[in-house]
Amino acid sequence: xxxxxxxxxxxxxxxxxxxxxxxxxxxxxxxxxxxxxxxxxxxxxxxxxxxxxxxxxxxxxxxxxxxxxxxxxxxxxxxxxxxxxxxxxxxxxxxxxxxxxxxxxxxxxxxxxxxxxxxxxxxxxxxxxxxxxxxxxxxxxxxxxxxxxxxxxxxxxxxxxxxxxxxxxxxxxxxxxxxxxxxxxxxxxxxxxxxxxxxxxxxxxxxxxxxxxxxxxxxxxxxxxxxxxxxxxxxxxxxxxxxxxxxxxxxxxxxxxxxxxxxxxxxx
Amino acid sequence: xxxxxxxxxxxxxxxxxxxxxxxxxxxxxxxxxxxxxxxxxxxxxxxxxxxxxxxxxxxxxxxxxxxxxxxxxxxxxxxxxxxxxxxxxxxxxxxxxxxxxxxxxxxxxxxxxxxxxxxxxxxxxxxxxxxxxxxxxxxxxxxxxxxxxxxxxxxxxxxxxxxxxxxxxxxxxxxxxxxxxxxxxxxxxxxxxxxxxxxxx
Numbered sequence: 001x002x003x004x005x006x007x008x009x010x011x012x013x014x015x016x017x018x019x020x021x022x023x024x025x026x027x028x029x030x031x032x033x034x035x036x037x038x039x040x041x042x043x044x045x046x047x048x049x050x051x052x053x054x055x056x057x058x059x060x061x062x063x064x065x066x067x068x069x070x071x072x073x074x075x076x077x078x079x080x081x082x083x084x085x086x087x088x089x090x091x092x093x094x095x096x097x098x099x100x101x102x103x104x105x106x107x108x109x110x111x112x113x114x115x116x117x118x119x120x121x122x123x124x125x126x127x128x129x130x131x132x133x134x135x136x137x138x139x140x141x142x143x144x145x146x147x148x149x150x151x152x153x154x155x156x157x158x159x160x161x162x163x164x165x166x167x168x169x170x171x172x173x174x175x176x177x178x179x180x181x182x183x184x185x186x187x188x189x190x191x192x193x194x195x196x197x198x199x200x201x202x203x204x205x206x207x208x209x210x211x212x213x214x215x216x217x218x219x220x221x222x223x224x225x226x227x228x229x230x231x232x233x234x235x236x237x238x239x240x241x242x243x244x245x246x247x248x249x250x251x252x253x254x255x256x257x258x259x260x261x262x263x264x265x266x267x268x
Numbered sequence: 269x270x271x272x273x274x275x276x277x278x279x280x281x282x283x284x285x286x287x288x289x290x291x292x293x294x295x296x297x298x299x300x301x302x303x304x305x306x307x308x309x310x311x312x313x314x315x316x317x318x319x320x321x322x323x324x325x326x327x328x329x330x331x332x333x334x335x336x337x338x339x340x341x342x343x344x345x346x347x348x349x350x351x352x353x354x355x356x357x358x359x360x361x362x363x364x365x366x367x368x369x370x371x372x373x374x375x376x377x378x379x380x381x382x383x384x385x386x387x388x389x390x391x392x393x394x395x396x397x398x399x400x401x402x403x404x405x406x407x408x409x410x411x412x413x414x415x416x417x418x419x420x421x422x423x424x425x426x427x428x429x430x431x432x433x434x435x436x437x438x439x440x441x442x443x444x445x446x447x448x449x450x451x452x453x454x455x456x457x458x459x460x461x462x463x464x465x466x467x468x469x
Binding site (some may be wrong): 015017036039236240242 | 273275276277279284285286287288290292294295296300303
């Protein structure tokens with residue numbers, strides 16, 4: 001049961017300072033636009049928080065490109081529009097590079113690298129499918145399928161409008177455990193590699209002995225003979241090895257109910 | 269939560285606080301201010317553009333109006349004369365309205381004064397009424413007292429009258445009795461004297 005409100009609030013209120021600059025190849029006219037700065041929620045997605053940015057830069061680009069699909073890159077690397085902003089930042093190798101400077105593009109969408117989300121509805125569909133997937137892992141899908149459409153909507157609207165209470169009024173049910181069990185059936189987890197791709201494994205929050213797993217146990221499971229997993233990072237912080245996996249799932253998950261973890265390895 | 273649990277929870281909280289100090293605090297306020305300024309600038313630019321356009325339209329209108337000659341010029345002059353007449357009429361009406369406004373304001377002041385005076389009169393009348401009412405109450409009490417006193421006296425009077433009548437009757441009876449006894453005494457005395465005279469003759 002996600003009942004540590006202080007932690008939930010701090011996670012929800014996590015923000016990043018972003019700096020947007022225009023693509024010099026797209027600028028028409030003599031006037032160069034100034035950079036645009038914005039504080040964004042770590043838990044949100046780029047298409048949800050960049051309406052103002054698009055509006056600001058669109059008057060400097062040609063009319064034909066105005067209706068093109070917008071995308072962003074950091075140091076030449078296109079940024080996935082369906083990854084939470086927090087994990088996109090955590091995947092950056094350099095520390096302390098704030099404000100995080102991104103380039104906005106209105107043309108030449110890199111279809112081989114990124115999934116297009118033409119409308120916010122598409123992103124919402126993706127978000128809901130992640131929620132359902134997480135609930136299948138935790139509760140065999142029983143909780144989310146027992147909810148009404150308006151409750152699903154409330155989760156999305158709560159995220160889009162940054163309304164903590166509205167979101168958690170519904171989400172707390174997705175974080176409940178059965179009275180007989182102490183934990184979810186499996187823990188919804190995504191492990192990110194340095195290249196920005198992620199993998200998922202079926203991880204149970206309980207060890208075979210029946211004891212609750214910790215981050216140490218998880219790192220052992222992720223290690224291979226060639227490389228050893230030595231630490232994990234999420235929401236911009238390194239997680240203590242003794243941290244309980246079930247507690248992490250309840251309190252450190254992103255709004256899609258997944259733990260998005262950057263894993264650090266060292267070669268053996 | 270057990271001791272271990274508290275430890276990692278506290279570690280998470282501390283890390284999150286450090287993260288916020290590093291990632292959020294230095295930037296949040298300044299970025300918000302910056303965006304507010306940008307919004308202001310955009311608004312001012314839009315207003316500026318609008319005013320420039322209006323300005324340009326007015327210039328065009330003025331220069332167009334003075335530029336043509338002949339029929340258009342006469343028509344323009346006539347239109348201008350009509351407008352001037354209308355303006356004069358409006359100004360006169362405005363003056364009249366100002367005057368009426370002044371008069372109304374004065375009337376309001378006078379009526380206010382009158383109302384105050386009337387209120388004072390009402391207040392004093394109410395005071396007087398209250399006093400009269402109080403006097404009335406005390407007089408009624410006195411009347412009541414006097415009435416009951418009168419009733420008592422009447423009763424007493426009736427009682428005295430009755431006693432007097434009874435005494436009068438008793439007195440008459442006694443007087444009759446006395447007369448009767450006096451008469452009988454004098455008759456006896458006369459007989460005694462007659463007897464004496466007879467005896468002596």
